[in-house]
Amino acid sequence: MNYVERDATRSLAEALPRSRGRVTDIAARGEPYTWALGGALALGIVMIVGFLILVLYNGATTFIPKPIAVMTLADGAVVAGEPFRSESYRPGTAVLEKLAPETRARIAANDGYASRTLYRIGNYDIYNEDFRWVSDFEVARILYPADLIYAERLEWGPFIGRLKSVHVGGAAREAASIPEAELVRLHGEARARWQRLRGIERSEIGAVNHQIERERLAVRKAEIAHGAGSAEARQRAAEAATRIAGLQKEYDGLATEARRLREEDRAVRVTLAAIGGEEKELPLSALVRFYPANAISLTGKAGIYLSRWWEFLSDEPREANTEGGVMPAIFGTFAMTLLLVIAVTPFGVITALYLREYARQGRLVSVIRISVNNLAGVPSIVYGVFGLGFFAYVLGGSIDQLFYPERLPNPTFGTGGLLWASLTLALLTVPVVIVATEEALAAVPRSMREGSLACGASKWQTIRNIVLPRAMPGIMTGIILAMARGAGEVAPLMLVGVVKLAPELPVDGFFPFVHLERSFMHLGFHIFDVGFQSRNSEAGKPMVFVTTVLLVGLIFLMNISAIAIRNRLKRKFAGSQF
Amino acid sequence: MKIHALLLAAASSMALITAAGAQTLDPALADYKPVSGVSGNLKSIGSDTLNNLMTLWAEGFQSQYPNVKIEIEGKGSSTAPPALIAGTAQFGPMSRPMKAAEIDQFEKKFGYKPSAIRGAVDALAVFVHKDNPIKCMSMQQVDAVFSRTRKGGTDRDIATWGDLGLTGEWASRPISLYGRNSASGTYGYFKEVALFNGDFKDSVKEQPGSSAVVQGVASDKFAIGYSGIGYKTADVRAVPLSAKPGEKCAEATAEMAYAGEYPLARFLYIYVNISPTQKLDPLRGEFIKFIYSKQGQQGVLKDGYFPITKAIADEDLSAKGLMN
Numbered sequence: 067m068n069y070v071e072r073d074a075t076r077s078l079a080e081a082l083p084r085s086r087g088r089v090t091d092i093a094a095r096g097e098p099y100t101w102a103l104g105g106a107l108a109l110g111i112v113m114i115v116g117f118l119i120l121v122l123y124n125g126a127t128t129f130i131p132k133p134i135a136v137m138t139l140a141d142g143a144v145v146a147g148e149p150f151r152s153e154s155y156r157p158g159t160a161v162l163e164k165l166a167p168e169t170r171a172r173i174a175a176n177d178g179y180a181s182r183t184l185y186r187i188g189n190y191d192i193y194n195e196d197f198r199w200v201s202d203f204e205v206a207r208i209l210y211p212a213d214l215i216y217a218e219r220l221e222w223g224p225f226i227g228r229l230k231s232v233h234v235g236g237a238a239r240e241a242a243s244i245p246e247a248e249l250v251r252l253h254g255e256a257r258a259r260w261q262r263l264r265g266i267e268r269s270e271i272g273a274v275n276h277q278i279e280r281e282r283l284a285v286r287k288a289e290i291a292h293g294a295g296s297a298e299a300r301q302r303a304a305e306a307a308t309r310i311a312g313l314q315k316e317y318d319g320l321a322t323e324a325r326r327l328r329e330e331d332r333a334v335r336v337t338l339a340a341i342g343g344e345e346k347e348l349p350l351s352a353l354v355r356f357y358p359a360n361a362i363s364l365t366g367k368a369g370i371y372l373s374r375w376w377e378f379l380s381d382e383p384r385e386a387n388t389e390g391g392v393m394p395a396i397f398g399t400f401a402m403t404l405l406l407v408i409a410v411t412p413f414g415v416i417t418a419l420y421l422r423e424y425a426r427q428g429r430l431v432s433v434i435r436i437s438v439n440n441l442a443g444v445p446s447i448v449y450g451v452f453g454l455g456f457f458a459y460v461l462g463g464s465i466d467q468l469f470y471p472e473r474l475p476n477p478t479f480g481t482g483g484l485l486w487a488s489l490t491l492a493l494l495t496v497p498v499v500i501v502a503t504e505e506a507l508a509a510v511p512r513s514m515r516e517g518s519l520a521c522g523a524s525k526w527q528t529i530r531n532i533v534l535p536r537a538m539p540g541i542m543t544g545i546i547l548a549m550a551r552g553a554g555e556v557a558p559l560m561l562v563g564v565v566k567l568a569p570e571l572p573v574d575g576f577f578p579f580v581h582l583e584r585s586f587m588h589l590g591f592h593i594f595d596v597g598f599q600s601r602n603s604e605a606g607k608p609m610v611f612v613t614t615v616l617l618v619g620l621i622f623l624m625n626i627s628a629i630a631i632r633n634r635l636k637r638k639f640a641g642s643q644f
Numbered sequence: 645m646k647i648h649a650l651l652l653a654a655a656s657s658m659a660l661i662t663a664a665g666a667q668t669l670d671p672a673l674a675d676y677k678p679v680s681g682v683s684g685n686l687k688s689i690g691s692d693t694l695n696n697l698m699t700l701w702a703e704g705f706q707s708q709y710p711n712v713k714i715e716i717e718g719k720g721s722s723t724a725p726p727a728l729i730a731g732t733a734q735f736g737p738m739s740r741p742m743k744a745a746e747i748d749q750f751e752k753k754f755g756y757k758p759s760a761i762r763g764a765v766d767a768l769a770v771f772v773h774k775d776n777p778i779k780c781m782s783m784q785q786v787d788a789v790f791s792r793t794r795k796g797g798t799d800r801d802i803a804t805w806g807d808l809g810l811t812g813e814w815a816s817r818p819i820s821l822y823g824r825n826s827a828s829g830t831y832g833y834f835k836e837v838a839l840f841n842g843d844f845k846d847s848v849k850e851q852p853g854s855s856a857v858v859q860g861v862a863s864d865k866f867a868i869g870y871s872g873i874g875y876k877t878a879d880v881r882a883v884p885l886s887a888k889p890g891e892k893c894a895e896a897t898a899e900m901a902y903a904g905e906y907p908l909a910r911f912l913y914i915y916v917n918i919s920p921t922q923k924l925d926p927l928r929g930e931f932i933k934f935i936y937s938k939q940g941q942q943g944v945l946k947d948g949y950f951p952i953t954k955a956i957a958d959e960d961l962s963a964k965g966l967m968n
Binding site: 155156157158159160184190191194195196197198199221222264267268271272273275276278279314317318321384385386387459474476477480481560565566567568570584585597598599600601602603604606 | 680682687696699703707709710711712713714715719730731732774777851852853854862874875876946
């Protein structure tokens, strides 16, 4: 600011009333607004980052093995458990009255506050509860004995106690006398046998059962086509009977083999003893993993941490979804998003192409455009209702009548399923793709179209060879947005095919291999289910965090790969421009 | 009440509870024996109270019949009858008996009534925060806490913990109410039995799931809420209840439920479309048998509910022609 200017300002300021002094100056330059905007942005970022850190921290620490504390309480009871969380509270008068005077004085000195810890005590089949609060003043002594084990079981949740004996080959042996290496080997063998047993039951017996079911359906189909009791139906029934007899023999063979394995499996048993002395005997294979929680090395801890993650990612859920893995849900989320992209892309791009390139711009087209934009604002649950009513009941119902009458009243396509869920979400996200594609088409320079047309190309050739390739990155952006929106949506899915339990993947070894009519599991719904519907909401909470980490990760991964594809496309066409 | 009489009859014949407090099964229940040729798809739509139990049964059944596919959807008991009528589900788990109107609709479509399976016994619990010192509540008090119509006959509203006789810091604190949404059978049952068909207060915070109610009560020290006993966690406590003021209060235990002492005990039902003229297909028939078997009832224990007895199992199985 030079001298003359400052002088002028001063004279102006003197001329005006005093209240419009420096404050007005700053306001006029817009500084407070810039600061406010910057602050708001920072707040937004801090909240997002904070949320992600919270989820990541809780998700990442869930699977870390914790030590087991054994507490002798003042009344002589012994409690063993993993510490879960602590809090401070004010014990009620009824509780305080029962305490020793010195304890009461200590609590009073602390403003009436005492602290307590929630322990996961496991052994649900013995205690009928999985968690227990223990107040600090109740505890007489805390120990961390090295021989306590934490065993994850196939049923009934974890067991906390001691490994008492192992029964192999008809003889019981004290667990203490078995070297660790042998125990690990025995457990490995038992698990392998159990996996083989499950393999026989699932795939081999499963295949036989599947064929028997097909024969039954074929008979039913013949009955529907020719009338029950007709010659054709009777002939088909006789054929089916001979085939089923053959299959039955095959089944019996497999069942005997399975029974043999099962007996072998049951012959290797362990006896576990809870801290209070209650014993449980179960097959060794029913222990998913077990470890001496207080005597485990750092590498051992890391191994358990990783194996828990691996189980979570690759296994099926157990115990009403609160344990085991979420593989079907990962697959379901992924398959649905993929189908959604396959369905939404052609629809969105073709609509946008027509609207932008062919349609005469007039009132009708603007009305359509406004409608498309409005469509993006319709609540997603409305799409769910539409999907259920139109896709599942009307469309699917008619498909069932036409192609699967033998299966009625059991619906095939006439209920929610992967296909209908994907189509419903495609409807939900199609406005995003249309708008993005239109923008991308509009951004292709007019000169390039004119150049192409001048060289004698037809309109379609111009669109195909000049316009579309250059609009591709923009179209991809639209698809990425649609994908992100679709993968995170849960409300409409609950109506059109997402279920709590559907361990059967939509892809398997039976003709026609891809079963789009099947219901499926979804990570978003899994979070809702484990968080709000599971029996033991305390045990469910950490699983909610882990599943959230997974869902966020999956969407992130899908977006990253879509962005990578878009960048490749951009580079490709950037080079060919001049 | 009818259910209490039945439960009483069933319980008087056998001792079901061990001294340790862990519930055990009726030893007379049959072991489940798998048969061959069972495969196909099953779908269950209905109660969310029964959601986990259906899942546990499904897991157990699938371990017997690996190629059976079972899908489970639980959005509330009221979703079961339409699904059975439309044929979109084979099983309709419900935490309350079907209403006459629902049975009529079913009958109009098929010409016969749906069959009910009594799969488990639930004690609906009134939960409070673990630090809450309240000892006992009568059903009339429960009504006055939750209802604005107070059909139970109490003359004044109960709005604070002081009204329930608590002292100290509790006396002046208002009671914060948690409950289920109206699609749920738990909501319907509670309205019928605990509210004597009255209306809920507007201040009841309706939750989307039974465990959401428990979590609500766990995080709010002055809260009260109701849901199935199976959802109890270490953070909440079930209040002992008495049917009439001044009577002895009964804990929400299996013992009390069987004896008919606990006023909010109920059966959990699974409804099935069984035609009286046609033979039941093996898939559904075996699933029903599985529910009544030792293995099936073990699932009930696992989910925190109370198992049924052999007497009830036999009664239901013979009614469906499944005894052999």
